[in-house]
Amino acid sequence: MRKIGWMLGLALLACGGCQKAQVGGQTLALVNGEPISRDDVDLELALLPPDQRAGARPRVLQDLIDRKLFAQDARARGAERGVTFVRLERRWHEVLLAQSTSDIIAARTRLAGDSQVEAWLAAHPEYGAKHCFYVIETVKFSAPEPIVDLVTHVRDAAGLSALLAQRNILAARRVEVWDSASLTPEQADLVTKLQAGGLKLSTLGNVRQVVMLSAVQPAPLDRESALALLKANLHQKQQMDALARHRMALRAGARIEWAPQK
Structure with a gap:
């Protein structure tokens, strides 16, 4: 079957x-x-x-x-x-x-108007002439505390690989490609910080995670393609905003009673 x-x-x-x-x-x-x-x-x-x-x-x-x-x-x-x-x-x-x-x-939800799209495109060149792809590499490994100080001085993936190899530390790598025209606010903030230089290091117990910007691949869009992409993204954002407003309106008009917890 x-x-x-x-x-x-x-x-x-x-x-x-x-x-x-x-x-x-x-x-x-x-x-x-x-x-x-x-x-x-x-x-x-x-x-x-x-x-x-x-x-x-x-x-x-x-x-x-x-x-x-x-x-x-x-x-x-x-x-x-x-x-x-x-x-x-x-x-x-x-x-x-x-x-x-x-x-x-x-x-x-109504589609964004032409004037709105034009204004947004002028303010966000990452949809057009400055459109690109960010190659983000995440490395996880287990290491004692002393290596953390050394990692903070590493500036790129090659330097990190060399450091880990010198100490025979095994690492797991994940590579992602982020489109500049569809970054979440959190991703955009991280890219800005990584472009300023350095890595993002986080620690959970004995596990270290390092996030790096490995490469930036320019992929400028022609005006027609940029406008089409922008309209689609704006429409999606408008739909999410409309759903959020409807949710808040329903909550405001609802009677929600919390049962006492024993």
């Missing part, structure tokens, strides 16, 4: 609610008498990433059949009556309802 993915597995939790309201549509298959409709398949396809939808309809139908069989098997074992199942079912029901509100707020 085809392996059912974790998303399909989670969908089993809401299976009890599937029987409460049947959605119309042409029936494509009956699984022990329970229908799977064209609408069911269309919904599953819509939940897939766009680049995975082409030719996926037969596979999606087979996945729905498997999911239906697994759900029927769980129902026959009385899983719906379990306390954990009831709690999870209620949770996922609320998650779906909450997501519907988020989707509505996001859909109502």
